[in-house]
Amino acid sequence: MADKKHIDEISGVETTGHEWDGIRELNNPMPRWWVYTFYATIVWAIGYTIMYPAWPLLTENTKGLLGYSSRAEVAAELTAAKSAQSVYLDKIAALPLDQIVADKELTQFAVAGGAAAFKVNCSPCHGSGAAGGAGYPNLNDDDWLWGGDLEAIQASIAHGIRYDQDPDTRISEMPAFADILEAEQIKQVAAYVVSLTGTPLDVEMVEPGKELYADNCASCHADDARGNRDFGAPNLADAIWLKVDGEAQIAAQIRQPRHGAMPGWAARLGDTTVKQLTVYVHQLGGGE
Numbered sequence: 001m002a003d004k005k006h007i008d009e010i011s012g013v014e015t016t017g018h019e020w021d022g023i024r025e026l027n028n029p030m031p032r033w034w035v036y037t038f039y040a041t042i043v044w045a046i047g048y049t050i051m052y053p054a055w056p057l058l059t060e061n062t063k064g065l066l067g068y069s070s071r072a073e074v075a076a077e078l079t080a081a082k083s084a085q086s087v088y089l090d091k092i093a094a095l096p097l098d099q100i101v102a103d104k105e106l107t108q109f110a111v112a113g114g115a116a117a118f119k120v121n122c123s124p125c126h127g128s129g130a131a132g133g134a135g136y137p138n139l140n141d142d143d144w145l146w147g148g149d150l151e152a153i154q155a156s157i158a159h160g161i162r163y164d165q166d167p168d169t170r171i172s173e174m175p176a177f178a179d180i181l182e183a184e185q186i187k188q189v190a191a192y193v194v195s196l197t198g199t200p201l202d203v204e205m206v207e208p209g210k211e212l213y214a215d216n217c218a219s220c221h222a223d224d225a226r227g228n229r230d231f232g233a234p235n236l237a238d239a240i241w242l243k244v245d246g247e248a249q250i251a252a253q254i255r256q257p258r259h260g261a262m263p264g265w266a267a268r269l270g271d272t273t274v275k276q277l278t279v280y281v282h283q284l285g286g287g288e
Contacts, residue, residue, distance in 0.1 A: 006024065008024065008026060011026060013026045013027065013028060014026075014027045015027055049062070049064075050064065050065060051064050051065050051066050051068075052064040052066060052068055053068065053069070085109075088106060088109040088110075089272055091103075091106055092106065092109075092110055092272050092275050092276065093271065093272045093275075097150040097151065097154060097275060097278060097279070098150065100275065100279060101150070101279060101282075107279060107283075110275065110276045110279040110280070111276075111279055111280050111283060113273070113276040113280075114273075114276035114277045114278070114279055114280025114281070115280050117269065117273050117276060117277050117280075118130070118277060118280055118281070121265065121268075121269065122277070125262075126138075126139055130281070130284055134243070135242065135243050135258070135260055136242075136260070137242060138240075138286075139281050139284055139286060140284050140285045140286050141240065141285075141286045142286045142288075143234070143235060143238060143240040143286075144229070144286070144288070145172070145227070145229065145232045145233075145234055146161075146170055146229055146232050147229045147288070148282070148286055148287050148288040149282075149287070149288045150278055150279075150282055150287070152229075153278045153281050153282055153287065154274060154275065154278040155168075155170070156170060156262070157264075157265050157266075157274050157277050157278060157281070158264060158265060158266035158271075158274050159264040159266065160261070160262045160263045160264030160265070161232070161260065161261060161262040162259060162260070162261040162262070163261060163262065163263050163264045165263075165264065165267075166264035166266075166267070168264075169264055170232055171232075172231050172232030172233065172259075173259065174220070174233075174257040174259070175257075176255065176256050176257060177189075177216065177254050177255060178255040178256055180216065181212065181216065181254075183255075185208075185209075185212055186251050186254050186255050187205060187209075187251055188205040188206075188208045188209035188212055189209045189212045189213055189216070189217065189251075189254055190209070190247050190248075190250040190251035190254060191203075191205035191206050191209045191247065192205070192206050192207075192209030192210045192212070192213050193209070193213070193225070193236050193250055194247045194250065195209075196225055196236060196237040197237060197238070197239035198239070200247060201247055213225070220233040221233045221234070221235075221236055224237065225237045226238075242260075243258050243260075265277070
């Protein structure tokens with residue numbers, strides 16, 4: 001039998017006797033350490049399937065001798081985290097806003113919780129950075145329709161704007177002046193409004209527009225056009241515009257105003273989360 005063994009001429013290694021298209025297979029056994037390691041992994045796998053949940057069955061899975069559950073472990077970690085948070089949450093629930101922001105540690109916790117709640121609930125409209133967009137207020141600047149102090153922000157978040165499901169929601173309705181003023185008069189008012197922060201297309205329209213403004217608009221936007229937070233009437237003299245851009249769009253807004261809406265979050269999120277959102281929004285930079 002020894003005479004029948006074939007030795008590869010190049011490597012000097014015995015072949016297995018298998019041959020394909022003139023190619024012979026060398027008989028190179030795996031290193032012993034590798035073979036033993038492979039056997040160890042088999043033993044480990046068998047032991048793991050016995051000790052831990054492993055095999056799926058028709059309606060459940062094998063539980064393992066140790067009774068370990070990753071879901072139970074996560075649930076325990078969440079319970080511990082909520083228990084640790086409850087100390088701060090209870091304080092936020094019990095304290096008024098001014099006392100919350102007076103406590104540095106409590107403020108940091110409220111800002112972190114408010115930021116998380118903002119990303120989930122508010123960022124689709126106000127943006128991830130709260131910079132807003134066309135028709136959605138920028139919460140980083142100093143332009144507030146209803147006020148930018150803690151109490152005003154809390155009321156806006158809790159009850160919303162023109163939110164029919166909350167009886168305490170903020171309501172502001174600008175009438176459609178297309179039914180009140182003539183088209184030329186609307187252009188004159190728009191020219192006057194533009195003149196407060198820039199140069200209108202026709203400066204001769206400013207004076208008649210100013211008179212029309214005094215008769216029709218000042219009752220809400222104030223004589224100096226700086227707005228009235230009691231009515232949610234915006235400041236027209238700060239060059240910050242929510243829904244329009246340019247004189248033509250201002251005239252269109254006067255003619256047929258667009259009214260946005262914001263849901264009230266108190267019923268959905270609870271008073272504690274609303275407080276956290278309030279503190280977060282207030283500290284963005286525009287809070288008063």
